[in-house]
Amino acid sequence: MQPLPKTSRDGRSLVDRVYAAIRDALVAGELAEEQLRQEDLASALGVSRTPVRAALNQLTYEGLVSPLPGIGFLINEPTADDVVELYQVRLNLELLALRLACGRHNASSLARLNTVIADMSVVDPADLAKRFELNVRFHELLFEPCGNSILIKMIDSLTEHPVNLRISRTHTPDQGSVNESIRDHQEILDAMTAADLDSLVALYERHLEVWREDALVKIGAGTRSTITS
Template sequence: MPGLNLKVQAISLSQRIYQVLVAAILDGHFKPGDWLRESFLCEELGVSSTPLREALQQLVHEGLAERIPNVGVRVAVLDTEDVIEIYDLREYLERLAICLSIKRRTVEDLIQLEELQRQGYAALQKNDLIAYREYNKKLHNLFLTIAGSRRLRVVTSSLQLQIEVVMARTILFPGRPMRAIKEHGDIIQALREQDAELAERLIYEHIRQAKEELILRLCSKE
């Protein structure tokens, strides 16, 4: 196959900057509405403006930031309508994933899920919300993996970062992480018993609870 370059390309500087900024947004270092000033970020990260602008543009494309004409780029501010749309899409996709997982799940899958639960409880005992957020992401991604649908994973991945943003906000609510991890345990038990109706209802209620809590707090600030 002449002319085909099969060498693995190293990650670009702009992509590394993008990953740093995503982590800073998810960790709450940059909050909704915070301006991502080029001069500040170039100095803080020790980079030039060109790769930084490419990274900022990717953030805008992914919906994590928004560009205000003649002003600059800021972390996206999610209103109630945005939250409802993200959660409604997430609910549909994860309910489908759980339904597909019921017959496909293996003993090994259940062991992996229980190990993640152990990691989640360990993170809560240490009050390590960053580790808890990582556990939460891995658990929901494992549901997708067990479902075994490549197309479902592709569709979900297009919303992944926006889903992570709202998840990162809800785990800051007092008591929500403990409630959520217990809900995860109930979902896993339904998978173990291969109770499709119960599993689908539990994942629906799990997502609905998080949505309602976030909407309540957004409305209280308006």
């Protein structure tokens, strides 16, 4: 980890910036130690122990680390229960956003979605950060017309959840998986363009089922089955 700048232009508090730095380092596998010490993290980031302690408490609440009294914090690996719980919440919230957004897209928003899919097709599968960015952007644009700001904020919080980040940004997909993902996104967009709610819901349910199965395989808790359209 690099020391944090003394000031930030993004408006976040020091605790929030320390939290994001530690979370991102954990997600990226930069912190491979079994135990994390507040003193070491504070030194690496160039801050006091106080914001580090607050950040680790938040990461403990989210299940990414566990406290070891008198020693430090233990890095937790995602479990099957973590994946299933995240999937269940995503399924219900994102399907609600889709239903609200269906029929509300205009030519401009559909064009932006098509551009994102085109960008997905040319990104190196090994560029996990860019692939994650494009995937997030697609879903943001897909849900944008739903008209419910509270719902959008809740979905955004799931996107940034440490379990989702660790699963999405630490495993390089093969080209076959990339092609399948692009096809799925295109089919979802086609159904949204046609305002075909029944097809849209069915396609999106399958899309999230594939995410759940892939996530379980990535953490060594499942076997991928083939789902055809």
